[in-house]
Amino acid sequence: MGSFTFNGQRRSYLTVLRGRKRPGWAPIRRNILTVPGLSGGLNSLPDIEPRPLDIPVFIEAENMTDLQLLKEDLADWLITDDPVELIFDDEPNRIYYAQVDGSFDLDELVYYGTGVISFICPDPYKYRTAEAVGYYNQETLQSGILIENTGTLPTPPMFEVELKDKTTYLDIIGEKDYMRIGKSESTEEAPYEKYQKVWESTPTMTGWASASYVPDGGVKTGTISIQNGDFVATDYGTGSAWHGPAVMQSIGSVLSDYYFRVFFNVSSNHGQITRCEAYLLNTSGQPIGKLVALVRHASSEVEVEVNIRSGGKSTYFVNQKWKFRSFLGYIDIEKVGTRFTAHVAQQRVENGEILTSEKYAFTFNDLNNEYQEDLAAVGLHIGANNKNTPGKARFRGAEVSSVNQQENGVEYIGESGDTFTFDHKASRIFKNGELFMRKDFGARFFELAKGMNTLVFNPAETIDHVKVRWRDRFK
Structure with missing residues (x-):
């Protein structure tokens, strides 16, 4: 009698029985406007309601205990937050986008059970599978x-x-x-180009030098190398607090308005402590800000930070726990005059491509012109803390662009x-x-x-x- 594929999965113990209710079209509710003194009514656009699908099924088990376990497996398979693809064996060239609705009550015997699975299709239409x-x-x-x-x-x-x-x-x-x-x-x-790329990292240590700055709250020690195209710490050195390697490279320009984006891959298992800090550096090679992804607690939450500074002044206008347990994504900062804008984005790998899943924006207005130093170089620091085991801490790359503001341009x-x-x-x-x-x-x-x-x-x-x-x- 066949079965069905739901969310790309099937179950060998489930068979669809006769008596299914699969309407030939989605329910139509006509909206007829009646007017006093007018015979009949005026026809307006109808409402197409969600399409219900009631599917009687037979479930074969080895015994009553196995039957209860199969019910749990059904719930795990069929209960989804959103509608997913539903394809019936006897209608293999059509897709319904469905989710279960209501309860599922089985008439149970020792080796099998029968019942009706009710689906609802918020999108009431069918689609060709190909x-x-x-x-x-x-x-x-x-x-x-x-x-x-x-x-x-x-x-x-x-x-x-x-x-x-x-x-x-x-x-x-x-x-x-x-x-x-x-x-x-x-x-x-x-026409004009708003962003002109002036520097981009390459998967090599050529051009990088030992940093002239000291990483915040720690010491500079150890070695950064390239592994599978990423910047990683192959030696953290030792220290009683934060410690690890730090390098820097000139961007070949001095920019008053700039855009800096850094790609991270940071995560940890329980108890691991780690951080990746990308520094914005002035003409003296000293920090004027940084972009950070770190794990500072044994519970392994990733935190993200964006900092700007000048002299003794410092502001973190992004400083929060990230909503994901691991951070495969990027942080960027753009300065245009007195306005700073930062983005934090989570990415994912899909069909070999890296796509952005979620992205959040943050702004800061430097009303008192306290953070107006030019950008001349960038730095990378990967750190461990005390004797704690570090987690995954990788830079996947970085880039800097100048920002061109042009009036009366496209x-x-x-x-x-x-x-x-x-x-x-x-x-x-x-x-x-x-x-x-x-x-x-x-x-x-x-x-x-x-x-x-x-x-x-x-x-x-x-x-x-x-x-x-x-x-x-x-x-």
Whole structure:
């Protein structure tokens, strides 16, 4: 009689019985407006309600004790926080996005049980299991592209646009709607690059020298080396408090306005103490700030810090426990005049790509001009504490850019190699895996209409290729 796949998993002990309730379409509730003195009523747009699915099942166990354990396994498998993919064996080319609803009561005998699993689909529609994919190079984009939605309903697409040149805007124009990010240049507003990279670390110790500064609260001792492309401490030396190696490198410029981003990989097991500190250094090689990820408690919580300083003054405008037990992510700081902005971002590895999962912003305004020293070099310190065993403490890389503020100009939003992803189902835009919601006011996330769709991408000459993905949707 078959079974089903839920959230990518199956159970060999479960079989679907006859009598399932799988409606042919999602429930429709008509909204009829009645008007006094008017016969009948006026038809308005209907409400499409969540689709219920009641599935009778047979569960085979070895004995009554095993049956109770299988019920626990079912709960672990089927109870999810969000709707996930549900595919039935007798409808293998359709996906429902479902989650269990209500309770599950079994009629139990010694070796088996029967009952009804109730699913609810907040998204009331079905989707084709095979995702449709279209790939279009610059030549085919020049005259627009055709996409056929063979479902019975409009469906939201996903566009991945990779650039081959700089641009201040991107347009995706449909027959009735359009999406735009950025702004088109004009004769009154010349394009400019807001960020100009001036320095970037490489996976080598070439160019690094022993630091002229002393790491906060400790001593400089030990050695930093490269392992698998990361900066790691291969020797921490010894010390009664914080101790470990520290190095520095000139960025080749002296910047009053700057952007500094550092990539970390910091975590620990219970009882391990560790820290990674990336220092901003002035022309004398002394700290004017730092970006920190550390574990200072035996309970292994990761903490993140952003500090700025000058002379005897010091301010931590980010100083908190991180919400994740390990920190694979980055911290950055941007200075523009008296305004400092920092970001802390958690990342993840997905299909070989590093994507940003969550990102938080923090600001500080230097109203009294107390933290206005120029940035000339950067430093890296990896530390252990006393005789405690250090945890994982790695720098994955760092970069510095100058910040260009230009009046009456239009900023470039991307350059060659950048990829913009437009997720029209989730209403999100990403640049190289990070949220980028600089959407034009009148633009909107649209759907592919049923049948043929004509799409135009502008400016086509700046685009290397476009990948379009969608699933045909059904009532």
